[in-house]
Amino acid sequence: MNIESLLIHGGIDGDKQTGAVSVPIYQTSTYRQNGLGENNGYEYSRTGNPTREALEKLISDIEAGYSGLAFASGMAAITAVLTLFKSGDKIILSDNVYGGTYRVLAKVFKNFNLNFELVDTSNIKNVEDSITDDVKAIYIETPTNPLMTITDIKKISQIAKKNKLLTIVDNTFMTPYLQKPIELGADIVIHSATKYLGGHSDLVAGLVVVNNEDLSKRLHFIQNSTGGILNPFDSWLLIRGIKTLSVRMDRHEENAQYIAKFLNENPLVEKVYYPGLESHIGHDIQKKQAKGYGAIISFVLKDTININDFFKKLKLITFGESLGGVESLMCHPASMTHAAIPYEIRQKVGIVDNLARLSVGIENKEDLIEDLTSAIKLL
Numbered sequence: 001m002n003i004e005s006l007l008i009h010g011g012i013d014g015d016k017q018t019g020a021v022s023v024p025i026y027q028t029s030t031y032r033q034n035g036l037g038e039n040n041g042y043e044y045s046r047t048g049n050p051t052r053e054a055l056e057k058l059i060s061d062i063e064a065g066y067s068g069l070a071f072a073s074g075m076a077a078i079t080a081v082l083t084l085f086k087s088g089d090k091i092i093l094s095d096n097v098y099g100g101t102y103r104v105l106a107k108v109f110k111n112f113n114l115n116f117e118l119v120d121t122s123n124i125k126n127v128e129d130s131i132t133d134d135v136k137a138i139y140i141e142t143p144t145n146p147l148m149t150i151t152d153i154k155k156i157s158q159i160a161k162k163n164k165l166l167t168i169v170d171n172t173f174m175t176p177y178l179q180k181p182i183e184l185g186a187d188i189v190i191h192s193a194t195k196y197l198g199g200h201s202d203l204v205a206g207l208v209v210v211n212n213e214d215l216s217k218r219l220h221f222i223q224n225s226t227g228g229i230l231n232p233f234d235s236w237l238l239i240r241g242i243k244t245l246s247v248r249m250d251r252h253e254e255n256a257q258y259i260a261k262f263l264n265e266n267p268l269v270e271k272v273y274y275p276g277l278e279s280h281i282g283h284d285i286q287k288k289q290a291k292g293y294g295a296i297i298s299f300v301l302k303d304t305i306n307i308n309d310f311f312k313k314l315k316l317i318t319f320g321e322s323l324g325g326v327e328s329l330m331c332h333p334a335s336m337t338h339a340a341i342p343y344e345i346r347q348k349v350g351i352v353d354n355l356a357r358l359s360v361g362i363e364n365k366e367d368l369i370e371d372l373t374s375a376i377k378l379l
């Protein structure tokens, strides 16, 4: 099946018993057992729930993995994956990962002596040079948030395999519609399903897909032991969102290409970060490893402009956290998504104070340009 069909019919398609085309919401905590050790495959909803299972099979199918797991948020998913490691282990981390990923490692896992090193993973030699005996995994985001740096997933996976390390990819920005890390050699794929997979800014969820039975067993054990599961209603809502992913992503990207070009030609814009621009560093790798360029654009306004004034002038584009919804969202990484990262590191990696990040929605593209144009004009 092609991905457009799989998004709709993958996992557990509908309900066998009644023929319902929509998976029922099994709003239950427990299940009747027929006798000692006799049950219908379910005992308790932390351990297993049919609605959550339908979602878990669906994400596994569309990421071409071995199995999937659903969590209460992207951070719960990331935390579960990080508990695969032990005290004394070290993880190589892309140097402008999602702020929350940095924070959980720097402020929570640090207390358990799980170490990490921030590396520019777009430079393969940097990654190779950072591998020491205690390194157990390479954790990447590509494109990164918010600077859209591209890392070659295949090359990273090859280095990881050679050194017996796990390759973990946060695929939130691309979604499996555009990029399938497991097919490129990754072991674990993570999603903040709050973003494009849900797609409507109405739920918080996280997903993990693994490529083999051993990782599947270990992560299911962690999921049941630590308990950060996704509830039945949000599992259903997420299945509903995923069904339209292909049409949404196509429109998101069409709009993003148009807006990136507009920003790139605007004299008040200092710099545009969008992998769909041929001038973007990593454009060629992106073209090779993904089916598209996504719809997140970051840009730096000239320093004569007060960026807060610009945000306040926007009418159609919502100023707020998050991304990946049908509505366009603008945010200020330095004070919002990446505030947890120390100022010096932010400057070093390029998350400057006049940087804005736009998650391009699926509104009419001329309306979006009109909003940006009038906001810039009023400055």
Ligand SMILES: *Cc1c(COP(=O)(O)O)cnc(C)c1O
Binding pocket: 073, 074, 075, 076, 098, 100, 101, 141, 145, 170, 172, 173, 191, 192, 193, 194, 195, 204, 205, 206
């Ligand atoms: C939002 C986000 C997360 C965290 O997910 P939540 O659902 O907010 O917990 C992780 N990674 C990336 C790339 C994100 O954008």
